[in-house]
Amino acid sequence: MNLTKLLVVCTIVISFGSNAAEHQRKIDIDSKVVTNHKATINGERINYSVASGTQPVWNEQGEPTATLYYNYYKKDKVDDLSKRPLLISFNGGPGSASVWMHIAYTGPRVLKIDDEGYPVQPYGMKDNPYSVLDVADIVFVNPVNTGYSRVLPDKDGKMPSKEEQQKQFFGVNADIKYLASWINTFVTRNGRSLSPKFLIGESYGTTRVSGLAKELQSAHWWFLNGVVLVSPTDIGINRDGPVKAANRLPYFAATAWHHKVLPAHLQQKDLLELLSEVEAFTLNQYLPALAKGAFISEQDKQSIAERVALYSGLSKQFVLQNNLDVSDDAFWKELLRDQGYILGRLDSRYLGIDKRDAGDSPDYFPELSAWLHAFTPSINHYIREELNYKTDVQYNMLANVHPWDRTNNHTGEQLRAAMAENPYLNVLVQAGYYDGATNYFDAKYTMWQLDPSGKMRDRLSFKGYRSGHMMYLRHEDLKASNDDLREFILESLTSQTRSAKYK
Structure with a gap:
């Protein structure tokens, strides 16, 4: 190699080395x-205005351990923030970004989809005339590893081990603890200490916000x-047990009614009339x-199997073959098997096709595929082009946060205790009738059991x-759910005119 060629090679190597650190794919810690x-x-x-950025999570030594990406929607020209509610929003998973409710439910810009919630191309965004931004400012929070949120290396530049990360972030109680601290910082940074505060969570996000209600009060x-x-x-x-099995039936009935496979005398009923009848039978x-x-006696077993088959759209033989306890997987595979379709899990209005009609569970869940199809390009374009937040870090729609530590999950009791200690605290439950993942009758049952005393009903x-699970994807329910949420916020504020005391 001659000297000229050697100098060219060295120049290239030196130039690359000097810029490598500047081109690492990493998120700003505080932006x-x-x-x-x-x-x-x-x-x-x-x-x-929309503030899009990152805010650190700190450990007890004051060292940043992670940074969370958020989007903060704030109405302009509000004279008195002490009267302006703040709605803090989480999705679930665990491991899901805040994308779903952000650009499909409460935000002022939502996904471009058809009136029933199915994807349409070209993908993109449209205005949401039903957003609750008229009555509350909203912050959408992405827990660690979701969206652009990330674990950070320690002061020596070393990433914590998987076990250390789980202990800090990836479990029911770790999740609640660090997020409460993050919220505390966000509220004080943004001058919202006196504002009325609301938490909203979807799916696993409901576990999160139930625990946060108590942690925010206590810590x-x-x-x-x-x-x-x-x-x-x-x-x-x-x-669990018989309750888990029985609680599925109203959801089965709703789904069978939607797909028009019930007997004529049930099919002609309105959905809510049918569900009232099925709920009574279930309980x-x-x-x-x-x-x-x-x-159970043979006579009673035959009688119950006949009624379960009637309401579920399944055959009596199939119900008996499952000992009266039909699993969700079996239902999703069986209901429209003779038509060659499987049902969606999170929204059973969605249909899919399997490799084989035989089998006892679906190959995949068609609704999630459809949603990722439309949400992913839309949120990436929206954040970068409309909100002007630019990074080469991947936006994680669904992140790896497993194994998730689910031990010592007492979040329902934590929510009850928070309500008991705080007479101002109200709870609204929203659920879709066609949700097979967290079915609506389970939601009712959980609400009934939340306060056994009945003193806070x-x-x-x-x-x-x-x-379904994301009930707001259907246009009619986007309006209805936002209207219900708006009414809940305003009614909760009205209660502030009374002193926070019992009697």
């Missing part, structure tokens, strides 16, 4: 980009005005029958919708 927008919401013309002395549970999990309230006959197990409310 913020603000953009300004306009919208017409609930008939009102609104100017608002940070923030008392909330409301908690909203969208498509809730069990929040640590036991519903008064089906649940007691399942509790008898193998010792007037502060608990339930709203159901004719769609």
Whole structure:
């Protein structure tokens, strides 16, 4: 090699080496980009700003251990923030970004989809005239590893081990602890200490916000005005055995009604009329029958199987073959087997096709595939082009946060205790009738069991919708669910005119 060629090679190597650190794919630990927008919401013309950025999570030594990406929607020209509610929003998973409710439910810009919630191309965004931004500012939070949120290396540049990360972030109680601390910082940084505060969580996010209600009170002395549970999990309230089996039937009936496979006399009923009948049967006959197990009489077993088949759209033989206890997987595979379709899990209005019609569970879940199809390009384009937050870090729609430590999940009891200690705290439950992952009757059951004393039942409310897990994807329910949420926020504020005391 001659000297000229050697100098060229060295120059290239040196140039690459000097810029490598500048081109690492990493997120800024503490950042913020603000953009300004306009919208017409609930008939009102609104100017608002969106702060998109990252804010650190600190350990007890004051060292940053992670950074969380957020989007903070704030109405302009609000004279008194002490009267302006703040809605703090989480999705679930665990391991899901805040994308779903952000660009499909409460935000002022939502996914471009058809009226029933199915994807349409070209993908993109449209205005949401039903957003609750007219009555509350909203911050969408992405827990560690979701969205652009990431674990950080320690002061020596070393990443914590998988076990250390799980201990800090990836478990029911670790998740609640660090997020409460993050919220405390966000609230004080943004001057929202006096604002009425609401938490909303979807799916596993309901476990998260139930625990946060108590943790914020106990560790940070923030008392909330409301908690909203969208498509809730069990929040640590036991519903196994016969209860788990029986509670599926109203959801089965709703799905069978939607697909028009029920007998004519049931099919002609309105959905809510049908569900009232099925719920009564479930509580008064089906649940007691399942509790008898193998010792149910043959006559009663045949009678119950006949009614379960009637309401579920399944054959009596199939119900008996499953000992009166039909699993969700079996239902999704069996209901439309003769038509060659499987059902969606999170929204059973969605249909899919399997490699074989035979089998006892679906190959995949068609609704999640459809949603990822539309949400992924839309959120990436929206954040980068409309909110002007630019990074080469991948936006994680669904992140690896497993194994997730689910031990000592007492979040339902934590929510009850927070309500007992705080007379201002109200709870709204929202659920879709076609959700097979966290079915609506389980949601009702959890609400019923949340406060066995019954002393706080007037502060608990339930709203159901004719769609699935993300009930807001259906246009009619996007309006209805936002209207219900708006009413809940405003009614919770009205209670502030009374002193926070019992009697």
